[in-house]
Amino acid sequence: MDMQTPVPPTLEVRGLKTHFFTRAGVVKAVDGVDLSVGAGEILGLVGESGSGKSITGFSVLGLIDAPGRIVEGEIRFNGEDLRQASPRRLRALRGGEIAMIFQDPMMTLNPVLRVDTQMIETVLAHRRVSREQAHELALQALIKVGIPSPQERLRAYPHQLSGGMRQRVAIAIALLNSPRLIIADEPTTALDVTIQGQILYEMQKLCRETGTALIWITHDLAVVAGLADRVAVMYAGRVVETGATADVIGQPLHPYTRGLIASIPTPATRGQPLAPIPGMTPSLLNLPQGCAFRERCARATGACLQAPPAVEHRPRHWARCWHAGEP
Amino acid sequence: MSAPAVTTAAAAPARAQTPLRQFFADFGASKLALLGVALLVLTVGAALFAPWIAPQNPYDIASLDILDSKLPPGSESGDGSMTYWLGTDGQARDVFSAILYGMRTSLLVGSVSVVAAFFIGAAAGLIAAYFGGRVDALLMRAVDIQLSFPAILVALILLAILGKGVDKVIIALVVVQWAYFARAARGAALVERGREYVEAARCMSLGWGRVLFRHVLPNCMPPLIVIATIDLAHAIALEATLSFLGVGVPVTEPSLGMLISNGFEYLLSGLYWISFFPGIALAIAIIAINLVGDHLRDVLNPRNAL
Amino acid sequence: MLATIIRRLLQTLVVLLVMSALVFAGIYLVGDPVAMMASPEATDAQREAIRASLGLDKPLPVQYLTFLGQAVQGNFGNSFLTGEPAMRLIIERMPATVELATVAMSISVLVGVPLGIAAGLRPTALSSRAIMTGSVLGFSLPNFWVGLMLIMLFAVQLGWLPASGRGQTVSVLGVPLSVLTLDGWASLILPASTIALAKCAMIVRVTRAAARESLPMDYIKFARAKGLSEKRVLGVHLLKNILIPVVTVAGLEFGQVMAFAVVTETVFSWPGMGKLLIDSIINLDRPVVVAYLMLIVFFLVMLNLIVDIIYTVLDPRVRLEQRA
Numbered sequence: 005m006d007m008q009t010p011v012p013p014t015l016e017v018r019g020l021k022t023h024f025f026t027r028a029g030v031v032k033a034v035d036g037v038d039l040s041v042g043a044g045e046i047l048g049l050v051g052e053s054g055s056g057k058s059i060t061g062f063s064v065l066g067l068i069d070a071p072g073r074i075v076e077g078e079i080r081f082n083g084e085d086l087r088q089a090s091p092r093r094l095r096a097l098r099g100g101e102i103a104m105i106f107q108d109p110m111m112t113l114n115p116v117l118r119v120d121t122q123m124i125e126t127v128l129a130h131r132r133v134s135r136e137q138a139h140e141l142a143l144q145a146l147i148k149v150g151i152p153s154p155q156e157r158l159r160a161y162p163h164q165l166s167g168g169m170r171q172r173v174a175i176a177i178a179l180l181n182s183p184r185l186i187i188a189d190e191p192t193t194a195l196d197v198t199i200q201g202q203i204l205y206e207m208q209k210l211c212r213e214t215g216t217a218l219i220w221i222t223h224d225l226a227v228v229a230g231l232a233d234r235v236a237v238m239y240a241g242r243v244v245e246t247g248a249t250a251d252v253i254g255q256p257l258h259p260y261t262r263g264l265i266a267s268i269p270t271p272a273t274r275g276q277p278l279a280p281i282p283g284m285t286p287s288l289l290n291l292p293q294g295c296a297f298r299e300r301c302a303r304a305t306g307a308c309l310q311a312p313p314a315v316e317h318r319p320r321h322w323a324r325c326w327h328a329g330e331p
Numbered sequence: 332m333s334a335p336a337v338t339t340a341a342a343a344p345a346r347a348q349t350p351l352r353q354f355f356a357d358f359g360a361s362k363l364a365l366l367g368v369a370l371l372v373l374t375v376g377a378a379l380f381a382p383w384i385a386p387q388n389p390y391d392i393a394s395l396d397i398l399d400s401k402l403p404p405g406s407e408s409g410d411g412s413m414t415y416w417l418g419t420d421g422q423a424r425d426v427f428s429a430i431l432y433g434m435r436t437s438l439l440v441g442s443v444s445v446v447a448a449f450f451i452g453a454a455a456g457l458i459a460a461y462f463g464g465r466v467d468a469l470l471m472r473a474v475d476i477q478l479s480f481p482a483i484l485v486a487l488i489l490l491a492i493l494g495k496g497v498d499k500v501i502i503a504l505v506v507v508q509w510a511y512f513a514r515a516a517r518g519a520a521l522v523e524r525g526r527e528y529v530e531a532a533r534c535m536s537l538g539w540g541r542v543l544f545r546h547v548l549p550n551c552m553p554p555l556i557v558i559a560t561i562d563l564a565h566a567i568a569l570e571a572t573l574s575f576l577g578v579g580v581p582v583t584e585p586s587l588g589m590l591i592s593n594g595f596e597y598l599l600s601g602l603y604w605i606s607f608f609p610g611i612a613l614a615i616a617i618i619a620i621n622l623v624g625d626h627l628r629d630v631l632n633p634r635n636a637l
Numbered sequence: 638m639l640a641t642i643i644r645r646l647l648q649t650l651v652v653l654l655v656m657s658a659l660v661f662a663g664i665y666l667v668g669d670p671v672a673m674m675a676s677p678e679a680t681d682a683q684r685e686a687i688r689a690s691l692g693l694d695k696p697l698p699v700q701y702l703t704f705l706g707q708a709v710q711g712n713f714g715n716s717f718l719t720g721e722p723a724m725r726l727i728i729e730r731m732p733a734t735v736e737l738a739t740v741a742m743s744i745s746v747l748v749g750v751p752l753g754i755a756a757g758l759r760p761t762a763l764s765s766r767a768i769m770t771g772s773v774l775g776f777s778l779p780n781f782w783v784g785l786m787l788i789m790l791f792a793v794q795l796g797w798l799p800a801s802g803r804g805q806t807v808s809v810l811g812v813p814l815s816v817l818t819l820d821g822w823a824s825l826i827l828p829a830s831t832i833a834l835a836k837c838a839m840i841v842r843v844t845r846a847a848a849r850e851s852l853p854m855d856y857i858k859f860a861r862a863k864g865l866s867e868k869r870v871l872g873v874h875l876l877k878n879i880l881i882p883v884v885t886v887a888g889l890e891f892g893q894v895m896a897f898a899v900v901t902e903t904v905f906s907w908p909g910m911g912k913l914l915i916d917s918i919i920n921l922d923r924p925v926v927v928a929y930l931m932l933i934v935f936f937l938v939m940l941n942l943i944v945d946i947i948y949t950v951l952d953p954r955v956r957l958e959q960r961a
Contacts, residue, residue: 065862067858067861067862095864095865095866096864097864098861098862098863098864099862099863099864099865100864103862103863104859104862106855106858106859106862108855111854111855111856112855112856112858112859113856113859114856114860114874114877114878115856115878115953115954116877116878116881116951116952116953116954117873117874117877125863125865125869125873126863126864126865129863129864129865129866129869130864161953161954163953163954177863363770476652476655476656479937479938479941480896480934480937481892481893481896481897481937483896483897483899483900484896484899484930484933487899487914487915487918488926488930490918491918491926564777568777568779568780571779571781571782572779572780572781572900575781575900575903576899576900576903576915577915577919578915578918578919588779588781591781591782591785595785595904598785598788598789598793599788599792599793599800601793603789603793606782606785606789607785607786607789610779610782610785610786613779613782614777614778614779614782617777617778617779618773618774618777618778621773621776621777622773625773
């Protein structure tokens with residue numbers, strides 16, 4: 005019998021809780037998140053602003069600043085426990101095997117440093133190569149992401165590039181050290197729709213070719229629909245539904261996911277009134293007891309005063325809802 | 332469909348606080364600021380009540396005994412009538428008493444100049460903001476030029492021209508300081524000018540003087556008050572410096588700066604107390620004002636706070 | 638860029654003219670210079686002779702123009718005291734003051750910037766609060782008193798350092814400098830530290846404010862996300878951003894230090910321009926005072942211009958926009 009040692013997923017997060025201890029109270033930005041991504045897989049992490057998706061990304065990299073910190077949970081990268089890792093090890097991973105792309109490239113690229121400086125330092129921080137070699141690598145990375153006249157762009161300052169180009173530079177930086185995992189935090193939100201499409205396509209291609217795992221954080225379910233293999237939906241700090249993209253979008257289990265899908269205007273619903281989800285997102289300072297969605301949910305009952313666990317209702321399709329799948 | 336539930340952030344304790352009470356609460360939160368206030372009260376009190384607290388009037392020549400000169404701190408006077416807690420200087424004056432009287436002069440000169448500079452500067456700034464155009468441009472050029480020159484130089488030249496005397500020193504200080512108030516007042520007034528109540532007042536055909544001083548000025552007070560406190564510290568330090576250099580107050584009405592200057596020559600012989608204690612008194616006064624002013628600034632403008 | 642420089646130079650010229658008029662008005666119109674020059678027993682005829690020789694019998698505009706004409710040539714008349722050309726006296730003493738100011742500012746920046754960054758990194762930590770309180774002390778304590786206390790401690794009590802005067806100098810390109818000798822440093826350190834205390838406090842505050850504004854920025858977070866060492870994040874990414882406001886402030890403060898050296902030089906009997914100025918004011922040596930004023934005005938205005946230029950060099954956003 006062929007006993008294969010199961011390959012651990014590239015990233016596995018279990019029960020992650022990141023809280024911010026502010027003067028006004030404890031903000032439970034992430035309050036119980038499970039997710040996993042395998043090599044070459046693209047996971048879409050979807051949620052509205054304040055749902056905790058960005059914080060989840062930062063938590064993986066250990067980039068949570070005071071007054072926040074990770075209070076609970078397991079984060080494993082290729083089996084390695086990141087919470088136990090030394091600061092030195094974490095620093096070696098960041099920008100190396102785990103890369104991150106931020107949302108607004110105007111703010112993430114240092115305005116007073118040239119592009120080549122910012123790219124070369126990333127290479128030199130992780131590999132022992134000469135400056136010339138690092139420069140060459142930077143050039144190659146820019147070509148890979150489709151930036152025209154890369155030599156000139158290298159010598160430019162961030163504010164001299166357009167928004168789309170800056171984000172491509174950010175992606176190039178992420179790719180410099182051939183990461184095993186890329187966490188992209190709303191990288192196309194600030195860009196034109198056409199550029200967005202291009203970048204999505206290129207990212208997908210790159211991941212397939214290199215076997216890099218990608219977590220794409222966004223608030224736009226439509227973006228994720230065309231891009232991701234699996235989807236995780238976040239609400240008020242928790243992942244409420246997780247599964248293959250086709251499953252989650254085609255047959256959503258959680259009422260929030262349903263609401264999200266229903267509220268997207270499509271050609272089919274043209275002429276009809278928009279259908280938003282009633283109510284407002286609860287403040288993370290003051291979460292309702294039990295299921296956080298309870299106060300906006302049509303299916304809510306007394307049972308919902310207890311926080312529902314994640315249950316695998318279908319193969320590889322989980323949801324946190326006592327009434328999962330009900331109409 | 333469930334009723335929309337709008338939850339706000341953790342319910343803050345209901346506080347029926349007037350802005351003034353809020354201000355005092357915020358201000359009192361800093362122990363340093365309270366320390367500053369305490370020190371300030373101490374120094375002002377000492378200065379005000381000097382004639383009653385001081386064991387000796389150091390400017391009454393008749394009460395001095397030349398044999399008691401240059402005594403170290405803690406010595407007894409020749410006739411046993413008093414203890415020179417902080418020692419005596421070259422003319423047998425009790426340093427402690429001299430400090431109390433000197434503090435009076437220092438605080439007086441400083442406060443008067445700040446108040447005068449406040450009114451002149453604030454008026455100038457408000458007028459500039461209100462009328463705009465050439466008046467504004469001219470005034471701000473003057474302010475810019477004035478501010479780019481070191482205060483000490485301006486003061487020195489003025490005193491070189493005007494000569495010695497307490498009133499001349501005050502004039503010099505006012506000239507040095509008005510520009511800060513003018514700039515701050517103009518800035519604040521520009522913000523206020525766009526507001527509706529100014530429009531309303533103008534619609535009622537109120538004279539510009541009235542609009543400016545009854546309506547706009549009160550709203551510009553916070554930054555002006557902060558500048559006033561900081562400026563007071565500067566004024567006192569500047570006056571002390573000028574007196575130390577010998578171009579400030581006359582010998583008959585010495586300020587702390589002059590006392591320090593007097594003691595300079597004795598420093599090298601080891602008679603430190605003649606300069607040292609007046610200096611400490613001066614430093615305490617300035618530090619107290621700065622502590623208060625610093626925190627005032629933080630309280631009145633939350634963006635700067637820790 | 639060139640257009641801007643030319644424009645600024647013209648503005649500078651205008652300011653200089655205005656200042657020269659003010660100085661002229663202030664010094665030559667107030668009081669009677671003849672009374673200063675002549676001895677009390679001088680006869681009327683002698684006074685008239687002096688008046689004529691000073692050109693005081695001519696109409697005002699002519700006097701002013703003569704003054705300007707002479708000024709441009711660097712001739713401000715001779716010192717009433719020593720008879721030497723006033724400008725030459727001042728230029729002789731300039732290196733001492735410039736040296737003192739440069740050393741003092743260098744100390745302030747080298748000490749103040751790291752302290753400011755440290756205070757900005759962790760604003761609520763005890764060390765940061767201590768630094769900030771220290772800075773309040775730093776600029777509260779009157780400059781001359783700090784000097785006196787330093788003399789008291791290091792010169793009188795401990796006897797380690799001299800209480801006054803400048804140390805041994807070495808001539809570099811014809812300019813005597815004392816930074817190059819150990820003895821020179823022994824005399825430099827107390828006066829420079831006196832000045833540096835207050836300036837350091839100011840630099841700490843400016844740096845801290847700039848650091849607090851820059852540290853939460855995304856590019857700092859991104860730099861960390863790239864796995865860069867903290868040393869590089871703070872030393873390159875942060876520093877280059879806060880350097881802009883810090884350098885601007887330091888540059889302007891240098892001008893203030895040059896002027897305020899007057900006090901320190903008096904306390905430490907440092908043979909610089911400032912001491913000369915005070916002595917001249919007290920002795921009513923007007924030509925020297927005028928020469929000093931014009932020189933300082935010129936210097937300050939040029940300094941402002943240089944700081945502006947440095948600002949554009951440091952900040953690529955400003956520099957490149959101007960070229961566009």
